[in-house]
Amino acid sequence: MQNNQQIVVKVPATTANLGPGFDCLGMALNLYNEIHMSLAPSTTIIVEGQGADNISTDESNIVWQAARRVYEKLALPMPQISLKLVNQIPTSRGLGSSAAAIVGGLVAANQLAGNQLSQEELLALATEMEGHPDNVAPALLGGIVISVVAEGKVHYLRLEPPEDLxxxxxxxxxxxxxxxxxxxxxxxxxxxxxxxxxxxxxxxxxxxxxxxxxxxxxxxxxxxxxxxxxxxxxxxxxxxxxxxxxxxxxxxxxxxxxxxxxxxxxxxxxxxxxxxxxxxxxxxxxxxxxxxxxxxxxxxx
Incomplete structure (x- = not known):
């Protein structure tokens, strides 16, 4: 893999619950965060847009944490990476900003590491990090997602949203x-x-x-x-x-x-x-x- 390869991932906002579907229904919306990730001589994190003033730019950053989870899963050493986060999703407002950060970090790092993890494995990691799948599932999969965690596994059904909704x-x-x-x-x-x-x-x-x-x-x-x-x-x-x-x-x-x-x-x-x-x-x-x-x-x- 070339050290100058830059991965760019676009992740949608999500709305969860959809009223009564507490912790089990979620839907992807056309508002996006972008994660730019590449290998680098030393780790740097830049945040632009929503949350630029209060999102951490050290290794406590949730996107960096998600990337580390991918390398841990693959039993590989965590490399030094350059991260640029371009955020349109407002933070702590109920539109899945943390889910977008987790999913974006996982998908980008998986791509950087050779795309070795399946979508199901990424969903499992995202659910583990977020604590429940209702936002991370539609952020990863798109559409409307019904998700249930049973015996440590995420079971889901994905629906196409009605076109006139x-x-x-x-x-x-x-x-x-x-x-x-x-x-x-x-x-x-x-x-x-x-x-x-x-x-x-x-x-x-x-x-x-x-x-x-x-x-x-x-x-x-x-x-x-x-x-x-x-x-x-x-x-x-x-x-x-x-x-x-x-x-x-x-x-x-x-x-x-x-x-x-x-x-x-x-x-x-x-x-x-x-x-x-x-x-x-x-x-x-x-x-x-x-x-x-x-x-x-x-x-x-």
């Missing part, structure tokens, strides 16, 4: 760590709440498979995590209701939040304006993006 993401101007958002969740839920989410998760998957976008309003409902996280995101309930009145098909927290994602048909501009206005009425500045679900996950350019 679009999304609006309202991204508040504050960060919310996944850890903080998990700490507010109860350890036990009632049978009624379990049935509520099970039925809607099944309906969500069926609606996406059969392109029944009219069912998404009911399918997007959740009682397992959103009610408990609402106090962490001022205006959440009002934003969801306002976006639905503006024509959104289903509205929910993206991952652990604070981003709110609306699944839409062709009323994106109206929904975006209403979400921004309603957040502002609760004292939260945000910016909106219209994003499309995508079929491709991480790609080596």
């Amino acid at each position: 679009s999304t609006v993401v309202a991204i508040p101007d504050f960060e919310l760590s996944t850890r903080a958002a998990r700490e507010v969740l109860p350890q036990l839920v009632s049978l009624q709440e379990a049935i509520f989410n099970l039925s809607r998760t099944a309906l969500m998957v069926g609606a996406l498979c059969q392109k029944r976008l009219d069912l998404l309003t009911v399918a997007a409902q959740d009682v397992l995590h959103q009610p408990y996280r609402a106090p962490l995101v001022p205006g959440l309930v009002q934003v969801i209701e306002a976006a639905q009145r503006a024509g959104a098909l289903g509205v929910m927290l993206s991952g652990a939040g604070p981003t709110v994602i609306a699944l839409t048909g062709n009323c994106q501009e109206e929904v975006a304006a209403v979400m921004e206005k309603t957040f502002l009425e609760s004292g939260v500045k945000c910016h909106t993006k219209i994003l499309k679900p995508i079929v491709d996950g991480a790609v080596v350019l």
